[in-house]
Amino acid sequence: MFQLNIGGKAEADADKVYDLVVVGAGAAGLTAAIYASRDGWETLVLEKEASGGLAATTHLIENYPGFPEGIDGSELMERFAKQAKRFGAKLIEFEEVTSLSKNADGIFEIATQEGNTYKGRTVILATGSQPKHLGIPGEEEFANKGVSYCATCDGPLYKDQDVVVIGCGNSGLQEAQILLEYAKSVTFVEFLPYSIAEKVLQDRVMNHPKVKCYFSHMAVEIKGDEFVESVVIKDRETGELKEIPAKGVFIYVGYQPYTEFVKGFVELDERGYIITDEKMHTNVEGVYAAGDVRSGNLAQVAVAVGDGAKAAIAVREYLQEHGK
DSSP states (O other): OOOOOOOSOOOOOTTOEEEEEEEOOSHHHHHHHHHHHHTTOOEEEEESSSTTTGGGGOSOBOSSTTOTTOBOHHHHHHHHHHHHHHTTOEEEESOOEEEEEEOTTSOEEEEETTSOEEEEEEEEEOOOEEEOOOOOTTTTTTBTTTEESOHHHHGGGGTTOEEEEEOOSHHHHHHHHHHHHHOSEEEEEESSSSOOSOHHHHHHHTTOTTEEEEETEEEEEEEESSSEEEEEEEETTTOOEEEEEOSEEEEOSOEEEOOGGGBTTBOBOTTSOBOOOTTOBOSSTTEEEOGGGBTTOOOOHHHHHHHHHHHHHHHHHHHHHTTO
C-alpha cells in the first residue's frame, strides 16, 4: 500500500472540533472525505494503517467504471486521497481508533491507541474489514514467514517457488493472478466442491498451466521449520490427508469487520457488521457507516464509493439541520 506524506505523527488539539471525523481511509472513507471537504466542512480522516484500505492491496481492479483497461488498486486509492486533500481534508495515518463516545455537549470523542483524542460533530465509520484467519496449527507461527493474506504485497517474494492459495472465491482468484506472474506453481484448496468466483476470473486463472485445484478440501495444518515448507489438507469426503510442499501460503477465506471499538455504542448485526438504513444512518444520531463495514454491503469498490457519498450527504443534512 502507498503511504501519504503527512509529516509524521500528529498530536490532537484538545479544543479543536471537526465538523466530521471519518474513521478509515479506504474507498468509502476517502469518498466521504472528498464530498464533505468539498462542501466546506472541516474533515479529519483517521487510518490505522496506510491509506487505501483493502483496495490498495489489489493488483488490478478491472470492474471500477472509467478505467477500461483496469487500474492498480494502490494507484486508484492514491488518486482518491489526493482528491480529498485537494479539498482540504486532513489525513492522519497509523493512528488506530480504540473508542468512540459522546460527551455531555453532544460532541463525539474519538480516542486512539497513540493517546490522542479527536472531537467531531459527526462521525463516519468506514473501517472496512480484515482477512479472516483459519485458526489452524502453524498459521500464527509462520505469519510473515510464509503465511500471507496479501499476494500483491508478498507475491514477488515467491519467484520460482511453489505456493498454496486457500480459498477459490473472488479474492483468492484475483490475488492469484499476481502469484502466477512469479510462482513456479499455484495450488488452490477450496472447502466447497466448486468455485464461487466470477466466471471471468475462473476462465483466466483455473485453466492456467501453473494451477492445480483441490475442491472439497480443507487446510488442517501449516508445517515448516523456520519458514513454511508444506500444507496439510484433508479431503472432506474421504477424510484422506495430503501434504503439499509449498514455500508460501496465501489465505482468502473471507473477511471480518473492524468494529471491536464500537461494540455497545452502535448497533451491530450477528456477524459484527454495523447496521444502517439506506442513508447510512446508524442507531446513534450523528454517526454513520459506509463501505465494507456496513451490514449487508457488497465488498466492491464501486459500492463503497456510493456508500461514502451517501454518508457525506447525510452528514451535510445533519450539520445544516443542527445550525452549523
